[in-house]
Amino acid sequence: MWLQQGVVTWNKHSIELENGSSITSSSTSGDAGRSRTYNLVFLDEFAFVPDYVAADFFTAVYPTISSGKNTKVIIISTPNGLNFFYRMWIEAQEGRSNYKLFEANWRAVPSRDDAWADETLANVGEKAFQQEYECDFLGSSNTLISTTKIKEMVWKKPVKRYQGGLAIYEEPKPRNQYIITVDVSRGIGKDYSAFTVINVSDFPYKVAAKYQNNEISPMVFPNTIYETATHFNQAMVLVEVNDIGEQVGAILYNDLEYEDLIMTEHGGRKGQRISSGFGGNVYYGVRMTGNVKKIGMANLKTMIESDKLLIHDVDIITELSTFVQKRNSYEAEEGYHDDLVMCLVIFGWVSNQEYFKELTNSDIRKKLEKEREHEIMESTLPPGFVVNGEEEETFTDSEGTVWFVVR
Numbered sequence: 001m002w003l004q005q006g007v008v009t010w011n012k013h014s015i016e017l018e019n020g021s022s023i024t025s026s027s028t029s030g031d032a033g034r035s036r037t038y039n040l041v042f043l044d045e046f047a048f049v050p051d052y053v054a055a056d057f058f059t060a061v062y063p064t065i066s067s068g069k070n071t072k073v074i075i076i077s078t079p080n081g082l083n084f085f086y087r088m089w090i091e092a093q094e095g096r097s098n099y100k101l102f103e104a105n106w107r108a109v110p111s112r113d114d115a116w117a118d119e120t121l122a123n124v125g126e127k128a129f130q131q132e133y134e135c136d137f138l139g140s141s142n143t144l145i146s147t148t149k150i151k152e153m154v155w156k157k158p159v160k161r162y163q164g165g166l167a168i169y170e171e172p173k174p175r176n177q178y179i180i181t182v183d184v185s186r187g188i189g190k191d192y193s194a195f196t197v198i199n200v201s202d203f204p205y206k207v208a209a210k211y212q213n214n215e216i217s218p219m220v221f222p223n224t225i226y227e228t229a230t231h232f233n234q235a236m237v238l239v240e241v242n243d244i245g246e247q248v249g250a251i252l253y254n255d256l257e258y259e260d261l262i263m264t265e266h267g268g269r270k271g272q273r274i275s276s277g278f279g280g281n282v283y284y285g286v287r288m289t290g291n292v293k294k295i296g297m298a299n300l301k302t303m304i305e306s307d308k309l310l311i312h313d314v315d316i317i318t319e320l321s322t323f324v325q326k327r328n329s330y331e332a333e334e335g336y337h338d339d340l341v342m343c344l345v346i347f348g349w350v351s352n353q354e355y356f357k358e359l360t361n362s363d364i365r366k367k368l369e370k371e372r373e374h375e376i377m378e379s380t381l382p383p384g385f386v387v388n389g390e391e392e393e394t395f396t397d398s399e400g401t402v403w404f405v406v407r
Contacts (some may be wrong), residue, residue, distance in 0.1 A: 144330045164226070182237065184244055185339065187221070207311070246285070262285070295349050353377050
């Protein structure tokens, strides 16, 4: 009893001992742990905390860990897709952080053998078994981009990151052309206003920068687009003009007088098409219809899975891992966002337009066809010669190669 400390407080969420030590538990939220000092922080099943909550929580709690010399953090979880926990795991695996990795799958339990594994696999299914028992970071099922491809995508730290949501992965190159595709929200802390900057002069294409902010007003957003587009060699800008987006496009063109705004018009049965900006029924961007989204997603899938569009942004890769099929289309899983992915869907649509092909002197479909033809030719065996059994006439050249004469 002399070793056991007296208990001062004992309730559902905290224990305090007479020597001043205490243990506190709480649910995971953006403010949990803020303004407190801890010797040890233990995060349980952290992969199941939504990404937007996990990021805010870690921003709040990490200063309490880093303030002491002997403080520690332990994070334990079953994998749950390619999310915030997955990013922390990969960064530790590649030596980009100070975390130490420990993994325990079903084989670490002495009572479990191959017969147990076969029985469990049959009962729960392959996906659940891989995630729950093999500790495999499987993405969501039925994603637009294959899970295998998403897991191959490597994110990098931006060369510059600005407060407010802009991250730059490559500075503009002289005389290079860039296209900015924009998705607009209302700026009330829910969906994000976002845009992606894509280098279309170099092939494969590359995401050179991205912007994401869920609090910026639609009245202020055009200024951010204008400044970024000007920085990237007067980049062409295409805005999704459903709902509040039309206002953003109008401000860019009329108030800020940005001339490199891509406009569209209704092209009859062929749907929307790039417009010169003259005449009636002209939009200050593109309306996201079912046909536009279908074309954009198909082209985006082709470009990413064939490495014709390179993405090194962790937020885009995360959104791709939760961009799943729902009925006859694709959208973000519940609790996640797809604003950056929709920017890329818009790029997928515009890359199929004749205007884009003339602007960049590029036709992705023809490039893919030529590469396919080249692969077929490379894999085809060269034709052989049939020898009819008669004596063969040969000669040897100066390098020692023997040649057979075929008449």
